[in-house]
Amino acid sequence: MRIWGMVLGGYPRSREARHLLRDVERGLVPPTEASIRLQRVHSEIMGVQKAAGLPVIVDGMVDWHDIFRPFARSWRNVSVNGLLRYFDNNFFYRIPVFVGEPDTIEPVLAPRVRDFIELAHPSALKVVVPGPVTFARLSKNSSGLSREELAVKIASILRQEVSKAVEAGAGFVQVDEPFLADIDATRDDAVLAVELFNKIIKGYEEKASMAVYFNAPSTDVYEAILNVDSKYLSVDVYDTRTRALDLLSVKGFGGHVPVLGVIDGRRIHDDDVDRIIDDVRRLVDESTEELVLTTTTWMDLIPFRYSLRKTILLSRLVEKFAEETDSEAYTIWR
Amino acid sequence: MSYRVPEKFPTTVVGSYPKLPPAKEALRRRKKGEISEEEFESLVREAIKGVVQDQLEAGVDIISDGEQSREDMVVYFSEIMEGYRPGEWVKIFDNVYFRKPIIEGPVKWPGPMTLRDWRIATEYSEGRPVKGILTGPYTMLEWSFDLYYKDRYEAIMELAKVLRKEIEALVNAGAKYIQVDEPALSTRPFPEEAEMLGEALKLMLNGIEAKKIVHICFGRVEKLLPYILDYPVDQFDLEFKNSDFRLLPYLKEYGYNKELGYGVIDVHSHQVETVEEILEAIDKLMRLGILPPEKIYIDPDCGLKRLPREIARAKLKNMVEAAKIAREKW
Numbered sequence: 309m310r311i312w313g314m315v316l317g318g319y320p321r322s323r324e325a326r327h328l329l330r331d332v333e334r335g336l337v338p339p340t341e342a343s344i345r346l347q348r349v350h351s352e353i354m355g356v357q358k359a360a361g362l363p364v365i366v367d368g369m370v371d372w373h374d375i376f377r378p379f380a381r382s383w384r385n386v387s388v389n390g391l392l393r394y395f396d397n398n399f400f401y402r403i404p405v406f407v408g409e410p411d412t413i414e415p416v417l418a419p420r421v422r423d424f425i426e427l428a429h430p431s432a433l434k435v436v437v438p439g440p441v442t443f444a445r446l447s448k449n450s451s452g453l454s455r456e457e458l459a460v461k462i463a464s465i466l467r468q469e470v471s472k473a474v475e476a477g478a479g480f481v482q483v484d485e486p487f488l489a490d491i492d493a494t495r496d497d498a499v500l501a502v503e504l505f506n507k508i509i510k511g512y513e514e515k516a517s518m519a520v521y522f523n524a525p526s527t528d529v530y531e532a533i534l535n536v537d538s539k540y541l542s543v544d545v546y547d548t549r550t551r552a553l554d555l556l557s558v559k560g561f562g563g564h565v566p567v568l569g570v571i572d573g574r575r576i577h578d579d580d581v582d583r584i585i586d587d588v589r590r591l592v593d594e595s596t597e598e599l600v601l602t603t604t605t606w607m608d609l610i611p612f613r614y615s616l617r618k619t620i621l622l623s624r625l626v627e628k629f630a631e632e633t634d635s636e637a638y639t640i641w642r
Numbered sequence: 643m644s645y646r647v648p649e650k651f652p653t654t655v656v657g658s659y660p661k662l663p664p665a666k667e668a669l670r671r672r673k674k675g676e677i678s679e680e681e682f683e684s685l686v687r688e689a690i691k692g693v694v695q696d697q698l699e700a701g702v703d704i705i706s707d708g709e710q711s712r713e714d715m716v717v718y719f720s721e722i723m724e725g726y727r728p729g730e731w732v733k734i735f736d737n738v739y740f741r742k743p744i745i746e747g748p749v750k751w752p753g754p755m756t757l758r759d760w761r762i763a764t765e766y767s768e769g770r771p772v773k774g775i776l777t778g779p780y781t782m783l784e785w786s787f788d789l790y791y792k793d794r795y796e797a798i799m800e801l802a803k804v805l806r807k808e809i810e811a812l813v814n815a816g817a818k819y820i821q822v823d824e825p826a827l828s829t830r831p832f833p834e835e836a837e838m839l840g841e842a843l844k845l846m847l848n849g850i851e852a853k854k855i856v857h858i859c860f861g862r863v864e865k866l867l868p869y870i871l872d873y874p875v876d877q878f879d880l881e882f883k884n885s886d887f888r889l890l891p892y893l894k895e896y897g898y899n900k901e902l903g904y905g906v907i908d909v910h911s912h913q914v915e916t917v918e919e920i921l922e923a924i925d926k927l928m929r930l931g932i933l934p935p936e937k938i939y940i941d942p943d944c945g946l947k948r949l950p951r952e953i954a955r956a957k958l959k960n961m962v963e964a965a966k967i968a969r970e971k972w
């Protein structure tokens with residue numbers, strides 16, 4: 309078995325990053341200086357992941373206020389307004405408001421990839437986008453389109469985002485659909501999410517995954533999710549551990565490489581590596597050729613220093629798991 | 643001085659009230675470490691007096707101290723309770739951060755945490771009952787980090803034991819209404835979560851001689867409802883207005899028969915609800931035919947702290963007016 313680790317999504321802001329963004333907002337830092345200093349913040353975060361031996365890394369998305377914001381801000385006919393609780397977090401996102409059919413003004417991801425690709429080397433740089441179903445569901449839709457039509461439109465923009473990002477060198481594409489783990493998600497939501505996901509990652513199936521987190525999806529929804537065309541499928545195992553383990557041991561991964569969220573990205577205690585290994589061993593067997601271990605969620609809602617610690621714990625987990633199962637730990641992508 | 647709470651449609655509040663200037667000053671100076679405990683108390687006293695006067699003028703039957711000392715419902719208790727340490731910075735929205743408290747040892751009751759303010763409010767309440775209000779164990783845990791307890795169940799039960807002592811202190815001092823706030827529960831409306839809080843509430847409330855209330859708001863309470871109906875409480879206090887009374891049919895569906903704190907005032911809107919509008923809300927509930935007026939407490943959806951004082955006051959006034967008319971009608 310090949311085994312490797314990656315962090316699911318964004319990192320929290322260090323004190324310096326918080327102050328920098330505050331000063332930028334107040335117009336106290338000129339844009340060029342701001343971007344140089346932000347680059348430094350991101351490169352530190354990438355450095356930690358590389359040092360931890362993660363073959364696929366994120367830039368940290370430290371400048372994103374929430375997962376929707378950079379897209380909402382650079383698309384036509386979308387603005388942001390008001391705050392809403394983001395799933396079960398004590399964190400609030402600005403509600404994207406669609407007032408017409410959305411369209412891109414300029415890509416969000418490709419320029420980032422160009423900025424960070426060299427710093428990421430030799431690890432591959434992952435890009436993460438909010439899934440169209442989650443995006444449409446958590447937005448205010450005054451576009452005149454139905455919610456489904458809006459999701460379709462969002463997906464077509466995300467497709468352009470993703471292909472430009474891959475052209476620019478992104479080595480891995482992740483589409484986040486946390487809404488599919490929500491208790492209000494239906495099988496129809498999942499069917500639509502999968503259909504749109506497959507379009508977004510078409511041609512990049514080998515280096516793509518859908519990520520579902522904050523809860524374990526219902527059996528119905530999960531069965532539909534198993535139809536994703538991507539090689540990888542990412543599930544939050546440790547938010548609701550018992551339910552997730554039950555679900556995954558019964559339903560398996562439908563031939564996908566499991567990307568298991570086992571390092572708790574929302575809590576700050578040291579994860580119990582031995583318990584995780586026991587749990588994961590129940591979910592894989594000799595036929596499993598590849599396994600990815602990840603954080604349950606993004607880590608942007610814990611204090612910065614704990615996110616660094618969790619990155620190291622993830623790396624230790626991968627090593628230990630490889631040792632105990634006589635597997636090969638990958639630190640270089642491909 | 644004793645006050646008779648009306649039998650039908652008593653009016654009440656959920657708890658928080660806009661911070662009056664002396665409370666703002668007290669909190670600001672305490673943050674800078676520039677205030678003695680005596681000065682802090684005297685400023686808070688002045689603020690609570692104003693809050694109580696506003697509620698009396700509006701005619702609210704069961705009032706609160708307006709939570710003038712509490713900047714945040716979790717941080718407040720974490721700063722007093724043993725076992726917690728001040729948190730580290732965590733994002734709450736945009737680039738706005740708050741210090742999320744951390745449990746780093748066994749939580750212990752440090753002596754009364756809310757009693758002083760409750761007593762102050764009682765001094766000025768002219769006999770009207772003042773609710774004792776605390777943040778529940780589930781919300782305390784969910785909105786903190788835990789580095790000490792091995793699992794969430796254990797942590798919640800230990801928090802519940804601490805809060806029980808606080809409840810006992812309030813009841814011994816004469817509190818007739820105890821309200822436990824659990825806004826975090828509706829963010830995770832799963833049976834196993836509801837069950838865990840149910841166990842904690844038993845620890846907190848069994849044998850307590852007072853009206854026992856749980857307040858939950860802004861989430862998918864309809865998903866939660868079937869799992870919480872057997873909680874050892876007399877009353878659920880719930881938000882209705884902001885979600886356009888979406889919850890009403892579920893009350894009927896699940897055979898709801900406890901007392902109901904019926905949220906008829908939107909605390910997120912500056913628009914003052916008219917008396918007619920509130921009456922219509924009361925009628926809507928009454929027409930369902932599930933609860934008699936004696937089991938219905940009229941109140942806002944949630945705490946009023948984010949509203950300007952004038953608006954909060956106007957909303958309460960109309961609410962009380964509507965309840966009076968409803969008493970004649972039903």
Ligand SMILES: [Zn+2]
Binds near residue numbers: 943
């Ligand atoms: Zn509330």
